[in-house]
Amino acid sequence: MDAAFVIATIIKILIVLGIFSALAGFGTYVERKVLAFMQRRLGPMHVGPYGLLQVLADGIKLFTKEDFIPQGAVRPIFMIAPVITAATAFIAMAAIPMFPEFTIGGYTVKPIISDINVGLLFVLGVMGAGLYGPLLAGMASQNKWSILGAARTAIQFLSYEVVTGLSVLAPVMIVGSLSLIDFNNYQAGGVSDWLVWKQPIAFILFLIAGFAETNRTPFDLLEHEAEVISGYATEYSGMRWGMFFIGEYANMFTLGFLASLIFLGGFNDLWFIPGAIAILMKVFFIFFFFLWTRASWPHVRPDQLMWLCWKVLMPLAVINVVITGIVMMF
Amino acid sequence: MVEAIAFYLFAFLTVAMFTITVMSKNALYAMSALAAGMIFISAFFFLLDADFLGVVQIIVYSGAVMAVYAFGMMFLDTTKDVKEKNPSKKIVFFLSGMVALLLVLIVLSPIVSDKVQALYPISHDIGNAEAVGIVLFTKYLVPFEVAAIMLLVAMIAGIILASKRMDESITLKIDQEIERSKKEQQ
Amino acid sequence: MSGLEQFKDRNVSQNYYKVQIEPYPKTGWEKFKRVLKRSIKLELFVGLKITLMEMLRFNIHTVQYPKEKLPIGPRYRAVHRLLRLLESGTERCIGCGLCEKICISNCIRIDTKVDEHGRKVPTEYTINFGRCIFCGYCAEVCPELAIVHGPDYENASEQRAHFALKEDMLTPLDKLKQQQEYPGFGAPTPVADQRIKKTPLAY
Incomplete structure (x- = not known):
């Protein structure tokens, strides 16, 4: 049993690593296509049928590009920063139950690498620690744009971590557990049991904070081209730059899984759709939503970001927690 | 067996990281090593089955060290070595070594005399988070509330300190206005 | 197409709001x-x-x-062409050197000689396309319609020396049949006759 557990865990880790690295690459293709269609363009078309092999071409380019380290940079930290982003994105997935349990040849497989009972906090904490990647990259690059990106990372992380924490607090109070599996089981009774109906404000706040934490468009101040060239990634090239983006796309999928597990019913069967396909649909809708907003909404300024966080979102989150507490008490 | 290996690995890593924090002259190395050490400490909580505390360690200290980074960014050129004034290294090393030794002795003596017992041992009937909650809201309620009030006071003080000239924007002013406001201040 | x-409709200002x-x-x-x-x-x-x-x-x-x-527009200005006389197949260029003189980026160079018939002909005619800004002055000033702007805008190349030589621009002798009187930039417009006016000096 013990040996089987170790082997099963290793296989699960390899599968998660492989699938999500590939999905991160495929995510860039989907992003380019969706953005192109929304802007009346075609997107990549030339490599492979409908440009499907563009990911491969990009990968070859990234891998064979010179691994350049600027002279004034702090070498070890400059080299380790992208690894932090990519690694934390995958570590965060360790505590996410991706699918319902299933059986292969008499062996029940739990599609979660490590079922710790504080899974939600673990995922959020490790995803938050992933912002050390941009921070260290920006500070080690010896470049003014980079250090501006790093400073923005610091403020964005410190403020939006608060909103994420407070927004999931209300659902945690209702469910009474920090385990994502408990969240899933709580919403087992169909669409009407979804937590998003009980906690709509928490859901919206969580999504907004998720945009800030995954560094996606309305809040992607860390590498806002118009203001700070490429922010923290200005000095990066080749695979080190690629690792930042694998981490970013993996984080988007993590956030998709989190939002669907906490608010949208998780991997429970949805009408006639089996649970595994239902959660995939939810995750891909949230992924699509990320791209959709990127095509539609403009960036915000850093001061608007802080205004939104501290004057709007945080008070709303606190009020939401208080009201939830009062309602639960009576 | 696995736990022993993990313990010694993380013990070595933690000590190494904090050694770098103390010894390094480069602020960026020191802060990064501090952050890494704080995260390695959480491994001990995970080894002791205190998942909740381990995760809280990661969340709290990654945020706290991020604030240290912000200060480092503002006050230092983090890519260069800091020139330290150390008139006599011997005294510094002697004093800090003695303090560290004393701390180790203080912590170690009850363990050696075998008087330490867990007042609230981890029970597997209730989860981690619940156990922490029960302790916080029963035995340690008063210190908990006092700490909460202290944090509230600190928060209000911080807001008041920061908000004195919050509505004025330096970037939107023209030069003459800045000069005028400087004169008004004098 | x-x-x-x-x-091609550049007249968009009517839709402004x-x-x-x-x-x-x-x-x-x-x-x-x-x-x-x-x-x-x-x-x-x-x-x-x-x-x-x-x-x-x-x-x-x-x-x-x-x-x-x-x-592309009918009077688009892309890589130059040197034309030949349709009947005899000799070059139209009479080596007057006006294009060399008027070229504002100094990229045209002509060497001429007097041939056995007593005609002045260019021995060498190069345009440095790295410097040419395709202003069209050379085609406008040419009295013989010898140099015109062709419609071939895809002139990327690995080396600067490409396209710059007379042989590349000149209509080859065996393709003389296909050469047509060029309506593009350098040639008079179709309505040129109606637009013509007496110069003020005449009266």
């Missing part, structure tokens, strides 16, 4: 009201709707360049 003509911008709020209460109004009107979702509708309508405007090309 047929669907692409709409992009002015955006009404409300005055900016001054006091805190007005700002709060604006935030509330924008939140209730769900302005953000208007943007989302527009992009989604564009995606579903799938009205793609991409021109896939190497496969399909936009039509």
Whole structure:
């Protein structure tokens, strides 16, 4: 049993690593296509049928590009920063139950690498620690744009971590557990049991904070081209730059899984759709939503970001927690 | 067996990281090593089955060290070595070594005399988070509330300190206005 | 080619419309009201709707360049051509050197000699396309319609020396039959006769 557990865990880790690295690459293709269609363009078309092999071409380019380290940079930290982003994105997935349990040849497989009972906090904490990647990259690059990106990372992380924490607090109070599996089981009774109906404000706040934490468009101040060239990634090239983006796309999928597990019913069967396909649909809708907003909404300024966080979102989150507490008490 | 290996690995890593924090002259190395050490400490909580505390360690200290980074960014050129004034290294090393030794002795003596017992041992009937909650809201309620009030006071003080000239924007002013406001201040 | 003509229409100013911008709020209460109004009107979702509708309508405007090309204007100024006389096949250039003189980026160079018939002919004629700004003065000034701007705009090359030589621009002798009187830049416009006026000096 013990040996089987170790082997099963290793296989699960390899599968998660492989699938999500590939999905991160495929995510860039989907992003380019969706953005192109929304802007009346075609997107990549030339490599492979409908440009499907563009990911491969990009990968070859990234891998064979010179691994350049600027002279004034702090070498070890400059080299380790992208690894932090990519690694934390995958570590965060360790505590996410991706699918319902299933059986292969008499062996029940739990599609979660490590079922710790504080899974939600673990995922959020490790995803938050992933912002050390941009921070260290920006500070080690010896470049003014980079250090501006790093400073923005610091403020964005410190403020939006608060909103994420407070927004999931209300659902945690209702469910009474920090385990994502408990969240899933709580919403087992169909669409009407979804937590998003009980906690709509928490859901919206969580999504907004998720945009800030995954560094996606309305809040992607860390590498806002118009203001700070490429922010923290200005000095990066080749695979080190690629690792930042694998981490970013993996984080988007993590956030998709989190939002669907906490608010949208998780991997429970949805009408006639089996649970595994239902959660995939939810995750891909949230992924699509990320791209959709990127095509539609403009960036915000850093001061608007802080205004939104501290004057709007945080008070709303606190009020939401208080009201939830009062309602639960009576 | 696995736990022993993990313990010694993380013990070595933690000590190494904090050694770098103390010894390094480069602020960026020191802060990064501090952050890494704080995260390695959480491994001990995970080894002791205190998942909740381990995760809280990661969340709290990654945020706290991020604030240290912000200060480092503002006050230092983090890519260069800091020139330290150390008139006599011997005294510094002697004093800090003695303090560290004393701390180790203080912590170690009850363990050696075998008087330490867990007042609230981890029970597997209730989860981690619940156990922490029960302790916080029963035995340690008063210190908990006092700490909460202290944090509230600190928060209000911080807001008041920061908000004195919050509505004025330096970037939107023209030069003459800045000069005028400087004169008004004098 | 047929669907692409709409992009040639540069006369877009008739479709301009002015955006009404409300005055900016001054006091805190007005700002709060604006935030509330924008939140209730769900302005953000208007943007989302527009992009989604564009995606579903799938009205793609991409021109896939190497496969399909936009039509170029009839008097487009691309790589030069040197023409020959249609009957005899000799070069039209009489080596007057006007193009060399008028060239504002100094990229044309002519060497001439007097040949056995007593005609002045260019021995060498080069245009440095790295410097040429395709202003069209050389074609305009040429009295013999010998140098014109052709329609071939795809002149990328690995080396600067390419295209710069007379042999590349001159109509080859065996293709003389295909050479037609060039209507493009350098030739008089079709309505040139109607536009002609007496110079003021004549009266």
